[in-house]
Amino acid sequence: MKKNRDTVGVEKNKKTSSNAELQADKAKDEQPKASQKSDEGRRFTVSQRLIISVMVVVCVAVLVYIGLEVVIRSVDARNEREFDRRVDSCADYAVYAVNSYNADGDMREAVGDIKTMAYSLSGRILVIDPGYRVVVDSYDKETGKYMADPEVLQVMTGKTPEVSEQYDRVYRKIMPVVDSEGYTDAVIIFAVKIDELDNYSAGLRHNSMYLFALVVILGMVAAYFIAKLSVRDVNRTRGIIEGMKGGSLEQMDTSGMFGEMKALTKDINNIFNKAQLLEESRQEFVSNVSHELKTPITSMKVLSESLLTQSDVPAEMYREFMEDIVQEIDREAEIISDLLTLVKTDKGPDSLNKESVDMDEFMDLILKRLRPLADKRSIQLSYESFGEIHASIDKVKFTLAISNLIENGIKYNVDGGWIKVSLNSDHKNFYIKVADSGVGIPEDCINHIFERFYRVDKARSRDTGGTGLGLAITKNIIILHKGTINVYSEPGKGTTFTVRVPLGEQ
Incomplete structure (x- = not known):
């Protein structure tokens, strides 16, 4: 008795350990699934509305920035051209004034006009005579002093027509005063600070930033409504589908x-x-x-x-x-x-077990098996084949499909009638035709004969043992073979079924 108890205890321990192992294996199997679910939960999804909003805002920002930059540079270029035009105009007038007063013999009489021009430019004008002495200084700091800069020497000697340069935010222009005989009587130096241009440009850029920010905000508002409009139909369709659950x-x-x-x-x-x-x-x-x-x-x-x-x-x-x-x-x-x-x-083409079949022998076997049924009702069953035909089919399933057609021809035929079966092919397909002299099918029933459980004459079908599934099975099998089946019938004159199926791989 003790021995039996020990044995039972060992068996219980074995069962417990085996159950524990099963649970452990199950837990191991569930771990990847759980981690996979958690990974799927952590996947980041972005809504279409957000993407459209960001794209619209970015496009608006880029376009506005480019537009403002083009405008600012155009304004800066226009101001620089205007500045150059003013400097050139003053320079021409200064040359004219110096020449006029120089012709009278006293260049210093041009000081008043030169100072006025210097004030209008917010700059400084110096006039240097051929002895390199400053005869006019609008600031009155260098008057009477000598100035022999290399640029002045080059202009005075005629080596350089004029000099235009810019440094330390100062624009300087050196040009000669030439008399009517072509001699250089003096050199004029224009020195103008360009802070005014810089300040104007800086102010323009500062104001453009406010405009940029305003347009971007308006672009964000527009992007919101555009994005909302773009997903309106999607949300509407989704809502309808949600209601269809x-x-x-x-x-x-x-x-x-x-x-x-x-x-x-x-x-x-x-x-x-x-x-x-x-x-x-x-x-x-x-x-x-x-x-x-x-x-x-x-x-x-x-x-x-x-x-x-x-x-x-x-x-x-x-x-x-x-x-x-x-x-x-x-x-x-x-x-x-x-x-x-x-x-x-109904499982699809993957359920087929295709093999290369001699269709003539295949049809002979089917007719040999069904001929006794036809002989019982004195129905003449004939077969005609045109050439040697090989096709790739599922032999078992296709036998069922063709047998159903011929059996129907026997069941719904008249005593002493006939059934003609023929086999033919072209370079792509083979064709099987089953024609009988039976009762035929009414025109309004032809489109329904391949439906499941459909019977043209329910009373007659029960007498002949039909289930109403034979033609549905036949059509499914032929469709699995990528083929087609057609029917032609007249009540009282018989029915003809035509099957077309690709020859397939040989």
């Missing part, structure tokens, strides 16, 4: 939207239309499945209750009822089998 896929109004957003909203409406159709199709499919599966069960229940409520039921009746129940069970199994097949064909 309950499942109501209503159409969105595109009036008043921008062209790009209107096109996008129309695409979304098309997607909603398709989703609505899919939802309606799903609901109808579920309803049909429920009905189709419930019908055999109801029949079996009625048959069973009939036997249970009667006493002294003959053995023949028991046998008859049990045969009916077995038929209903087979019918139920057939419906479930077709539903499973339909689900498999």
Whole structure:
């Protein structure tokens, strides 16, 4: 007994340790997921409105800055030209005054006019005679002194027509006074401070900064409204979609939207239309499945209750009822089998197991298997092939698709009728045609025969054992093979199905 308890304890310890290991492994697996979620949470997202606002503000700021800089430089250039014009005008007048008074024999008589001109320029004017003595100084500081600067010597001797220079914020111009005979009688020096130009330029730049700040603020306000307008349609569409979470896929109004957003909203409406159709199709499919599966069960229940409520039921009746129940069970199994097949064909092209198939041998095998069914009703089943054809198909699924077409031709044919099957191809596709002399399909039903659980004649379909899924399965399989199926029929004159499928890789 003790031994058994020890054994149980060891087993419990093993289970506990194994559970702990499982929990540890689970925790390890969850750690990357948790870190991944935290990384996703830390990702920085930027709204479209913010990006547009920043872009508009930056563009406005750059454009305003460039515009103000162009204006300031234009004004500075204009002021400099005006300044040069004034200096040149005063210089010309000073030369004229010096020449006039020099002709009278006393250059000092020009002092008054020269001082007036110097005052108008807010500068200083000096007149130097050929002996390099200052005869006129508007500041009266250098009068009577000698000035032999290199620039003065070059102008006086005629080596340089004139000198214009600027240093320490002072503009200096040296030019000769030439008489009527071409001799240099004197040299005039203009010295003007350019602080006035600098002050004006500085004031202009200072004021432009206020203007720049004001325009940027206005640009920010404009950017806000532009950004708000740009995402108006997005927010409107998002609000409508948020309201659709309950499942109501209503159409969105595109009036008043921008062209790009209107096109996008129309695409979304098309997607909603398709989703609505899919939802309606799903609901109808579920309803049909429920009905189709419930019908055999109801029949079996009625048959069973009939036997249970009667006493002294003959053995023949028991046998008859049990045969009916077995038929209903087979019918139920057939419906479930077709539903499973339909689900498999809905998985997409990846579910295909393609192989290169000799289509002539492939069709011979199908017809060989179905010919006994046709012989029971004296239906002539013929086959015609045009050339040797190889194609890449899923042999199992494609067998089911073609068998359904031929079986339908047998089920819905007249006794002693015919079914003609042909195989042909071109350089890209192969073609299979199945024509019969059966009852045909009404014109208003042709567009619905590939729908799930659709039956042209429900009573006749039940007699022939149809589930209403055969043609839906056939179309799915052909679409999986990137092919098409078409039907032509007239009531009482038979039906023709034409299948076109690419040959595929050989």
